[in-house]
Amino acid sequence: MTYMEEQQNNLIQSNANEPEFIQAATEVLQSLEPVIQKHSKYRESAILERLIEPDRQIKFRVTWTDDKGNIRINRGYRVQFNHAIGPYKGGLRFHPTVNFSIVKFLGFEQIFKNSLTGLPIGGGKGGSDFDPKGKSEREIMNFCQSFMTELYRHIGANTDVPAGDIGVGSREIGYLFGQYKRLCNQHTGVLTGKNLSYGGSLVRKESTGYGVLYFLDAMLKASGKSIEGKTFVISGSGNVAIYACQKAQEMGGKVVTMSDSSGWIYDPDGIELEVIKELKEVTQRRIADYKAYRPNAVYHEGTGIWNTPCDIALPCATQNELLLSDAKELVKNGVIAVSEGANMPCNLDAVHYFQSNKVLFSPGKASNAGGVAVSALEMAQNSIRYSWSFEKTDRKLNQIMKDIFEKVSNAAEEYGLPGNYVAGANIAGFIKVADAMLAQGLF
Template sequence: MSYVSEVLEELIRKNPGEKEFHQAATEVLTTLEPVIEKNPQFQKAALLERLVEPERQLKFRVPWVDDKGNVQVNVGYRVEFNSAIGPYKGGLRFHPSVNIGIIKFLGFEQIFKNSLTGLPIGGGKGGSDFDPKGKSDNEVMAFCQSFMTELYRHIGADTDVPAGDIGVGGREIGYLYGQYKRITNRYESVLTGKGLTYGGSLARKEATGYGLVYITAEMLRAHNDTLAGKKVVVSGSGNVAIYATEKAQQLGAKVVALSDSNGWIYDEEGIDLALVKEIKEVRRGRIKEYVQTRTNAEYHEGKGIWTIPCDVALPCATQNELNGDDARTLIKNGVLAVAEGANMPSTLEATEEFLKNKIMYIPGKAANAGGVATSALEMSQNAQRLSWSFEEVDQKLQGIMVNIYRQISEAAAAYDAPGNFVLGANIAGFLKVANAMMDQGIV
């Protein structure tokens, strides 16, 4: 049995039932075999065993009082996975599906994503099974204050810097930051995604979606093609999907579909983004409301968005939303490129289908790194007490995404797998972290 197989077998044994974590680790480690063969010192130092074991896992009770005066109790998590190249950095997810396995999968992916940005940030992730949907502002504030009352003792500007993720937007970040400041009496860059009036960065809201499109455009450019005139399907209708749609439209693409957890819309004439923003950002409504105004558009309950023929597919909703059958349907319908705006939205079977059929395909750890990259830029601005213009941040973001494409393309070619950006992303992200770990000794 190979070293990688032994590590994976032990990981699964020690972390039973954490299928998303198993999947993420398997996808990364199996592509590292050629790197391990070239660097036997990694096995001698048990580097993979240390890499897959978080440096610290926190689980805590979060009690809060709802508007009816009833006491509610949720579970909070923070997994500080790897700090070899910088303080832990990664979002907080508030969603009923959250458990320790999902947080570990996200934190593990974050290690390599953060490495690819070229910025000095390690990997971490956190969250809770709390669902902010349907809650009043007072209830969300009560929960966030209780959550931070425990979390504050484990984070800091040079220790661990959380941000937003699913269910954690500007409202939640504001409540979390207010409580952190209240408890610690410190005004520091301990959270990113803050409001512009208290240390937030311009372009942070747009960054993940814009970055996704920038790297997609760069991939097409490297293959002598362009986004202009392409038919694009985007899953999701949250922050990432909205701003991926915006940037794709700015670059001349025609986005025809969006979705949420209930269903999906198809607008042959092209998505009316102003209407989507009104529904999702102002009213916090459901995507089905779109067809009440755009009567020529279609709304369909459930899954099926990947049956729409398109040139470019951008999955931006959640993990494992695109399976093997979906991938085969996209390929049959002529998809040219797939880039992931969500974290691990494609199953292992779907990934294999894309690679086998030579589809241009960039995994989330590379394609959606624009959000965390801009969070790190926010940390830099806070540290210097500066505020950069939208254009400055956007230019830096675009440069980072172009550089990520270069890294993953060069790594794939260096290991005799040109065009395999899954292998390229994993190897390029891994090597920087692995070398830092080796330099720092057995810690």
């Protein structure tokens, strides 16, 4: 048995009930074999073994009361994975599916994503199985305050800086931040994604979606292609999808689909983004209502969005939403590029199929790093008690995403894997963290 096979076996045996984490770690292990072969120091210092095991895993009870006075119980999580290059940094997800496997896969991905940004932030993630949907403002506030009453012990501006994720927007961040201040008597940059009125950053809402397009633009240009005139299929209708759609349209693309958990919309004339924003950001309605504003659009219940012919696919909804069968449909219909906007939206079989069919493919740890990049820029602004303009922050984001593409592309080239941006992202992200770990000794 080879060293890498041994690592894979240990991963599966030690995390048998955590399929999402195994999937994320397997992808990385598959990419790193040439690095381990070339640099024995990583094996001798057990870097892989140390990287796969989180620094600490925190699980706690969250007790809160609903509007009827009933006592409700949820589980809270925070996984602090690696802080070799900076304080732990990663979002909080409030969704019924949240468990340790989900949080660990997200935290593990965050190590490499944060490393690629070039900013001094480590990897972590957290959340709860609490579902904000259908809850009143007071119920959400009660939950957030109870959640922070435990979490505050484990975080800090120079220790661990959470942000938002699915189910955690500026409203939830506000309640969490208010409770942190109340408990610690400190107004620090302990959370990112804050409202602009008390330390938030411009471009934060747009950052992940914009970043996907900035990375995609660099990837296409490296292959002699461009976004101009291309047809896009985008899944999701949250912040990532909305602002990926906006930037794609600004750069000359035509977006024909968006979706939510109930189904998806196809608009042959191109998505009218203001309608989507009205439905999702203002009135909190379903994507099915889009058709009332755009009669030529077609609504489909359930899945099937990836059967739509397109040049470029942007999965921006959730993990494992694009499977092998979907990849085959996209390739059959002529897709030239797939750029992940969500965290691990394509399963391993789908990724391998795209790569074997010469489809340009960017993994989420590279192409959706814009969100955490601007979160780190928010941390910097909080530290200097200053706020940058939208234009300045957007320029910084654009440059960070271009730099990430260069790092990913160069790493793939160096290890004999040109055009394999999955391997390039894993290798480039790993080497920076691994070298920091070596420099700091055992921890």
